[in-house]
Amino acid sequence: MFKRTKYLFIIIALFSSQLVFAQKSARLSQDWEFLKQDLGGIWEAVRPVGLGNPESVPLWSKVNLPHCVNAEDAVDPDVNYYQGPAWYRTQLAIDNPYKQGRTILHFEGAGQKTDVYVYTMKVATHVGGYDEWKADITDAVAEFKKTEAFKKQFKGKVPISIRTDNSRDLEMIPSDLSDFNLYGGIYRHLNLIYNPALSLDQTFIKAEVDQLGKIGKLSIKGRFYNPDKVNDADVQFKIFDPKGKLVLKTTKKLSNLSGDVDLWSTEIKKPQLWSTESPLQYILQYEISAAAGNYKGEEKFGFRNIEFVEKGPFNLNGKRLLLRGTHRHEDHAGVAAAMTDDLVRTEMKMMKEMGVNFIRLGHYQQSRMVLNLCDSLGILVWEEIPWCRGGLGGDVYKEQARRMLTNMVEQHYNHPSIIIWGMGNENDWPGDFPEFDKQKIKAFMKELNDLSHQLDASRYTAIRRCDFCADIVDVYSPSIWAGWYRGAYTDYKKATEDEFAKVKRFLHVEWGGDSHAMRHSENPDKALSKIKTGGSADERAGDASLYGGAARISKDGDWSESYITNLIDWHLKEQENMPWLSGTAYWPFKDFSTPVRPDNPVPYMNQKGVIERDFTKKEAYFVFQSYWTEKPMAHIYGHTWRVRWGDEGEEKMVKVYSNCTEAEIFLNGKSFGTKKRNSQDYPAAGLRWNLPFVKGANIVKVIAKKGKETVSDEIQFTYQTAKWTKPVKMTLTKIDQQADIATVEAKLFDANGVQCLDAINWISFGLTGDGKLIDNQGTSSGSRKVQSYNGRAIIKVHLNKGQSVVSVASEGLKTVFLEL
Template sequence: MKITIKRKLKNSLLLLFAVSASALAQPKAVRTHQNFDAGWKFHLGHATDFTRDFNFGIGNNLFAKSGETAGTCIAIDYNDKEWTNVRLPHDWVVGLPFQYVKNDDIDSHGYKPVGRLFPENSIGWYRKTFQVAKADSGKRFEIQFDGIYRDSKIWVNGYYVGGHFSGYNSVSFDITDFIRFDKKNALVVRVDATEFEGWFYEGAGIYRHTWLNSYDNVHFKSEGGLFVHAAVDQKDAQVTVETTFENKGLSAATATVQSYLTDRNGKKIASGKELPVNVALRGEASVKDQITLKNAQLWDLDNPYLYKVVSLLKVNGKTIDSVKTRFGVRTFTFSSEKGFFLNGHPMKVQGVSCHQDHAGVGSALPDELQYYRVRLLKEMGVNAYRTTHNPPTPELLDACDSLGMLVMDETRLLTSGKEYEQQLRDLILRDRNHASIFMWSIGNEEYATQRTDIGKRIAQNQLMVQKSLDPTRESTYAANVGNVFKGVNEVIPIRGFNYNLHALDDYHAAHPEQPVIGTEVASTVTTRSIFVKDTVRAYVPDYDVTYPSWASTAETWWQITQKRPWFMGGFAWTGFDYRGEPTPYRWPNINSHFGIMDMCGFPKTVYYYYQSWWTDKDVLHIAPHWNWAGKEGQPIEVWVNTNAQDVELFLNGKSLGKKDMPRNGHLVWTVKYQPGKLTAVAHKNGRVIKSSVETTEAPARIVLTPSKKMMLANGEDATVVNVSVLDKKGREVPDAANLIRFDLRGDAAIIGVGNGDPSSHEPDQCTDGHWQRSLFGGKAQLIIRAGDKADQLTLTATGSGLEKQDLILKQVAGN
């Protein structure tokens, strides 16, 4: 009798679950991932004056009684019509004026008035209202933030749903219990940027994408619910698909899960088994399957082939949840004797470290700008990107996956306290399916910790976390301690060297079993288009000669790398200039000189050194330009970077001598300046290649060069427009400094301007609608974000004494 009752109860529960699941298994119950970037309101608060911070924490205490927020800006019906309309991603700091304060934090963050010294600029409030149909009331709802800088608090309909102090990790919150169906809902976020995390420009605000997700009560976990990795077996690959589920329903759940693979075009090519899943009430369960992929195409830098895996969760044959992701099939090998191998082929890591900000937009980059920047790096010959010193935005990793760029993914801090261990877990769970990631980094230059026993124990913990979540990769740590085998270096699988390259040989000799990579190298400081040191305007010459005491030139580190087969290569500091750290100067500098390209992505001279030896392209570059009025007869140092075998230099047709190009080097001539034409003639593999620089006349005409002329009308797409000027003979004027004004007509918006000048205090964002920027070294840049409707756009550029130019862009319907 007892057994019978139990069976009846069990059958009743299963039937109840089956009916419930069947009802939810209709199309409306399938997982959705809705972009939530549009329709936000923004207002600055105040870090020390509650009357200017919407009385936050005073009077009606928002944490005293759940949901009692009447009369506050968190209330559903608060009148926010005076707030500013914004579209995410949004960085409120980039629009602030530059301000000099003698303070190390302000200096290192690019002289933007944010932080403890500027309470009036350091709190931001965001509001968004939205509706959810009553027909969707059977779903669960989750709000996902890809990045908020910094310490944030989130409310839905007056109910506090959670907070997040990291400025870089993604975070999500289940908001199901707080949703009002068929009524207005209010999502409110308070962002506190009074405290910095790094020593570089970080911005502030909801500066990455936001999403509203919905799914069934029984569903794949949002964090790490799908993990796919592949082992190569000759021509085939064994693809392992690991899925994890959770049950937020009212009873235990019985279901099945099945995964299948598609090619890059979505064609189904292999299927796994349909496996049973039992998930306890409020519990989790995991299932692992293996699928054979015949004749697998390997993901490589030149052929970044991406497959897709789709996993289906079913009840009674009906799909109640599905997830999918892209993945690549490839192998990584790290040898202490022979260096790094990708898919069995030896490869030097030709990498760059990068911060995440860009001219004009700060840290709030449109997705297209991520792809634009990665394309520029690949054009230079870069094959690896280090995400310094924090988790990147997911779209950067998508770009690296799609375009073929290896990634060293770095967490924010080396510490194993609960919060920072969780940050490492979140990073790995979020990013581990990306084909581009070949190595994790558990930290960077932790002076107080890295060479101690505490550092060793922290590292051991973080490494165990990494291996438990992703056994397919290795980790390194960016150590600036030279030939030291203490603390972190005792346990790290791959030793990372930050500079100190003089100690490489001794370290390798003492520890020949440990693979070695340059996690941060070079650090040449140069100012694009400036070839004479200028301590007033804080410029350094655009040659590979100036570097801080801890660093080296590009040529020095690359020659060291090439002579040591066991040294994997490394990551030059940095791919692009960035706001903050204006070494070797301070004010009036507001950004670094470290970049191989400036903040707009315009190449400096050292770019062509790397491109010469990192690519097989025909490279023949002359520096400087040849506009030197007033210096007639004076000596000018001329650098030639090329991968040709020899170069002969001519001035106005007269030979200045022929020289052989040293491998991984450059050539120099000292030339007495005469206006005219300086020409280099080189021989490469039996072919003649030529390049020249020429004295120009005054600027006469504006040229607008877009990264693309067609955008999707989705409110998210973007194009980068580079600006230059030509003289009457059609020659680009390399030292022009004209002020250029921009007017855009059509359903789109200019969202930022820049010119790469590290001492320019012109605004990145022109809030009065009158967009303009001066040329620096003959160049400027603006970024246009698409609108929401198909339209023809006209960008007009004008300048005093210059022929204007109209650029026609098209905006087409699509997602």
């Protein structure tokens, strides 16, 4: 057995579909030190430290990779997130087994600018936080190994220092005006690779098939990494079908190894097709033999036919497919952009289980693992470069955009899931430069569009929200936010039809609205009475602000889960009756951090997700499931609605979101009848009942049937009939403890001791003692400053097996303390 150490190199077979894996590779995850500031110079990273010297500065901390500089401060309610230099350092035992081999550092993503040093020598610089890149450290390592420092100070190891920098820079994309954080750090995997002198750096597999699926045409090109100018090599190819059966093989001699080399063109009769329901992939294996050594690799690819019909829907393999989509930011509670493989896998599986068959990766190239999962799960992809907001910069700015587009297309070229390359987002949003010239933006958009088609003629191009560039790209998505930034959600279909008529190919990405998890309402649509309807449903400058301007739900609504489920329910109902619609994508799947929303109920969070930043499902998740999935499910709205309210004897609506054909509801053990599902019977597809709750405790249960299968769901809550006035006091109580983690809850009451169930007061938690608040998570239950939901707020405390005093404060109310 091999030992699991950082320095052991093992032969691996990464099923990567973009950058070819190396013959020998290891992830550099452990034994790193981190500094969240700049250095006076590279010498400070490598000079002799320790040796009992208490005055060694600066002070480094130990971390593992991936690591994000802004893991917590991105959602700290009291500070802006850090934008500036940070350093990482380690020492590696480097011993390349190949004669004249190349030693490579392979970055899967680091933000936003990165410098790499071997000892004191800078060996590479990269600008761009989202594309993959490599630093060849071969020569620098060889030079360092000749020094006394290598033998004495570093005892046979090589010091590697890496500087990342996410400082504000107007000549860099994306803009700091963007509605997401520009994270810093080495927040994706970093690999140490040993290559022979000749290796295959990129493969480009073009797999084409007609709509009938009769003939699969395959053409393979390669780009070699060949710094020593090796002239001759043999290459052997093998192709395996989705079941692992060898279907084709060939061997070729190569003499021209420069540029993009045509390696093999062939055909496969009646290929097995990749689809969202059956994402079948073939495997290409190759071995390159040369005097410099052998190099092996493996790639996955798939055959599928895609078509956005002009003035019509989307077809996959000759049949209409309604794109049921969402969006993803690379962001998670406690780690920000540095999501582990398990976290990424969990998130993508949750999307698929919600019924997603399409995703727009906003607003930048994402990790190879995300694309691999889209391939294997059957999720079609729109991936885009981060030209997002702010206008158009100068030559440096433009060159970065060209480079990142080229890298994205080339690195992800082989993924069957990708159908669209995105050129930009909200490019009609000015602000970074004194000049905002639409014609110059349009000219550069055309340049990028032409470059994309040159790099990959097999896929479509698209942008979202830049009307004066709508005629340039293949597919256009306008801004339609019916029921949130403009109008009512009932305006959705008319607004969509109007926009559809303006463009050649239409796809609606970004719709929805914010919801504060665990906040519920007995009258969620109340604010709609103030809203002007029947007009435009787009988003305009200032609409995201919680202050000023015309009435809009984003400002005047209650931000309840009750409202957003109504909005989503209406949209999904309407989308079923648009035969011309190619599809939509809800914005986004998961709440994410943003520097431009400090006043939101969870500060610095965009709360439009259907799950929270820690994977906690909101009620909206189940609305999508009820429309988009086949596996029987039933969900009663309100699992976190602890207390409902109203008059004694008043009937209150209960909604069940289900994909079953019929459902029966029970209140406190008594049946209140069976109803059949009808997607056009709004709300809840007809599965709604008006029930006479009793004062105090209530239990609601549903039993739903689909064919021979039966599913059920149950909720418990209290029904409060007492009326309340304004909050005048708080309580703080421990409501749960699991191991060393306690959960405390603050509640708001009026002068008569009645809980104020519509109170939205700001709550601030504090702690002194041995424990620590589990805060800066960007969730409704993981922020020390948060707006209350139905007159309460909770947070968890890590007790550290000691004693602590937790406090809760709210403006105008007496601070309350609780000893734990």
